[in-house]
Amino acid sequence: MKNLFFILFICLITTISFADSPKNNTLIECNAFIEGKFSGVEMKPIVESFYTWMNVSNSAIKISPPTEVQRAYFYKVMRHAINDPDQLDLDATRHPTVAWGGACSKDFFVIRVLSIDPIVRLIDNSKNSGDSDKQFGVLAYTFLGCRYKFIAVVADRIEDEEMFKSVILHELGHMWGLIDNEKGNMSIMNGVYPMSKCITKSDITDLYEAHKKNVPSNIKGCNP
Numbered sequence: 001m002k003n004l005f006f007i008l009f010i011c012l013i014t015t016i017s018f019a020d021s022p023k024n025n026t027l028i029e030c031n032a033f034i035e036g037k038f039s040g041v042e043m044k045p046i047v048e049s050f051y052t053w054m055n056v057s058n059s060a061i062k063i064s065p066p067t068e069v070q071r072a073y074f075y076k077v078m079r080h081a082i083n084d085p086d087q088l089d090l091d092a093t094r095h096p097t098v099a100w101g102g103a104c105s106k107d108f109f110v111i112r113v114l115s116i117d118p119i120v121r122l123i124d125n126s127k128n129s130g131d132s133d134k135q136f137g138v139l140a141y142t143f144l145g146c147r148y149k150f151i152a153v154v155a156d157r158i159e160d161e162e163m164f165k166s167v168i169l170h171e172l173g174h175m176w177g178l179i180d181n182e183k184g185n186m187s188i189m190n191g192v193y194p195m196s197k198c199i200t201k202s203d204i205t206d207l208y209e210a211h212k213k214n215v216p217s218n219i220k221g222c223n224p
């Protein structure tokens with residue numbers, strides 16, 4: 001009988017320690033869909049950025065290997081959203097972390113747009129000029145609806161692979177609920193290009209705080 005209790009005790013301890021394993025550290029688990037229109041050269045920094053976020057966050061962010069989709073599929077999803085304004089959930093866009101609550105979808109699209117795109121022109125001309133470069137105007141933007149989330153990259157304004165990667169890392173930060181960093185320190189979330197080229201410890205701290213989770217003691221991150 002004593003042995004049975006001992007075994008039960010061991011099982012209990014094992015269960016508790018498994019319950020406390022990294023699974024509990026997961027903030028976001030999602031699928032990514034990338035528009036097939038990106039060239040191979042553009043696709044590389046996009047996919048690399050996914051792995052960078054997963055690695056630096058110690059897998060608190062988990063993205064399934066991306067699926068390539070055609071623009072028509074994305075438009076079908078968007079049309080559905082536009083026909084049903086409740087599903088666009090603008091409140092969630094204004095309050096990024098709301099977009100991650102309840103039954104909201106965690107999956108997102110990355111689409112390729114050009115500077116002639118009407119929404120890009122609209123953002124260029126608005127006061128809050130979004131994620132931009134003084135010379136070129138808006139470089140990318142992130143839309144966070146409850147059901148639908150996407151990152152639009154203004155591909156003809158991105159000069160090289162390094163710039164592509166910084167911009168995608170930044171937009172992914174918005175995707176996880178981070179806002180533009182206006183604290184004055186170097187951060188992947190600096191709103192004006194060039195931002196930090198890497199994810200800093202303060203970005204990871206902000207990530208946990210945005211999700212109202214305790215910041216682990218051993219977080220990774222670069223010193224820019």
Ligand SMILES: [Zn+2]
Pocket residue numbers: 130131170174179180189190191
């Ligand atoms: Zn931004």
